[in-house]
Amino acid sequence: MRQLLNTLYIQTQGTYLHLDTDNIRVEVERTKKAMLPLHHIEGVVVFGNVLLSPFLIHRLAREHKPVTWLSEHGRFMARTETPMSGNVLLRTAQHACAGNAARTLAIARLIAAGKLQNQKVTLLRAAREAEADDAALLRQAARDINVQIACLPLTETVDEVRGTEGTAARLYWEVFPLMLRQSRDFFWLSERHRRPARDPINALLNFVYTVLANDCASACQAVGLDPQIGFLHALRPGRSSLALDLMEELRPVIADRAILTLINRQQLTPRDFVLHEGGTVSITEEGRKTILAHLAERRREEVMHPLTARKTPLGLLSHIQARLLAQHLRGDRPHYPPYLHR
Structure with missing residues (x-):
């Protein structure tokens, strides 16, 4: 069941x-x-x-x-911080791993590799449906990201992993608008930044990433992991670094594709955004309802998980990945296997 x-x-x-x-x-x-x-x-x-x-x-x-x-x-x-579930030995192993530079680097490399691979797959999928000029640029960006994936095994510190991931991110966001087929004059992206959002795409990304981060934090807690002790993201007071780590490889699969689908199907239009004085952009209440309804549908969609070889709802991917990470931390798996979308 x-x-x-x-x-x-x-x-x-x-x-x-x-x-x-x-x-x-x-x-x-x-x-x-x-x-x-x-x-x-x-x-x-x-x-x-x-x-x-x-x-x-x-x-x-x-x-x-x-x-x-x-x-x-x-x-x-x-x-809310609900009573922690899981074995205290798992959290002890997690903290010990976070204090081990070599193990932290190995996990950070794999998380980043999973994210970059899923970004590449997203670009190639969009290229198959794009016009010739856009398709060529999307495929070139995918090739450039592939170069960054090949650089990850050569990184010697977590900071170098973050730098490689950042280079790939710039390549990805530069061509992100080319994956849109509707209202390109409105849905533009200057550059990827957090808050305040200064364009509609950043407003969407900020909102959907917040929802996804909450799902990943819940997955960490359900398994018994400490959401604040991560490996790729730096440790900061109040930051759920491990939840952000788990979210990285799921961003292109769940969040980015949701945004592309909503815009390309014209379920989101310029009417769903408010342009404020000072150049900031926010999403209307109706727009947020549309996004949340679509995300609920996406969670029920099934994909074949490459490791379990079983059809799995997208909404459970964060829980599966959290359990795989827990198995690695306990020593039951030699490496953490990131989720790779097909």
Whole structure:
């Protein structure tokens, strides 16, 4: 039996969630909008002005179901730390590995290689559907990224791995708009940067990456790993470095392809964005609903996992990769196998 983990996303401002026996009662302006069985929910993500009763927060925490608070526009604010599951020996092994420069470098190389390979596959797939001139540029970018993949085994420090990954990222983002087939005059990308978003593509990437990072943090906690102790991303207070590590190889597969699909199918249009004074861009509430609905559908799509050789929902990839990493940290696997999309 296989269960696809469900996350409840609430973004209607003024919504109130509270516990009603074994259900989550959803109210807007004191009017009941839904009753959701608690056992169907594996986590709650709320945007902006959304209230949760203390009893609901306590119940979710007892059942290892995290609550994540984001700003109205999708910026991460806070996340409940539910009681840790898993074996304390796993976390001890994780901390020991993070203190071992050679092992940290080996894991960082493999995570970066997985990300770059999936970026290359994304570019080549788009090239098959693009016009001749765009296809040539996409294939050239894929070849250039392949060169960077070949450089990864030669890196001697994690900083060098980050530098190689950064070079590949610049190649990837330079041609990213060429994978769009609709509204290119509006959906432009100056360069990849975080916040504040100054173009529609960055606004989309920031939002979808926040959702994906939350999924990866949940996967780490479910396995018993410490989400803050990573290998590729530098350790910083308040940063879920390991969740960001797991997210790297899934970005092109889940997040980037979701954005390309929504734009190319015209499910997202210029009407779903707000241009603010100062040159910043945000996504409307309806636009965020469209994105979240599409991501929910994507999670149910099945792909053949190259290691398990079984069809797996995209929504469970982060959990599988977290378990594979845990096996490596325990010494059950000689190397961490990144997810490679076909």
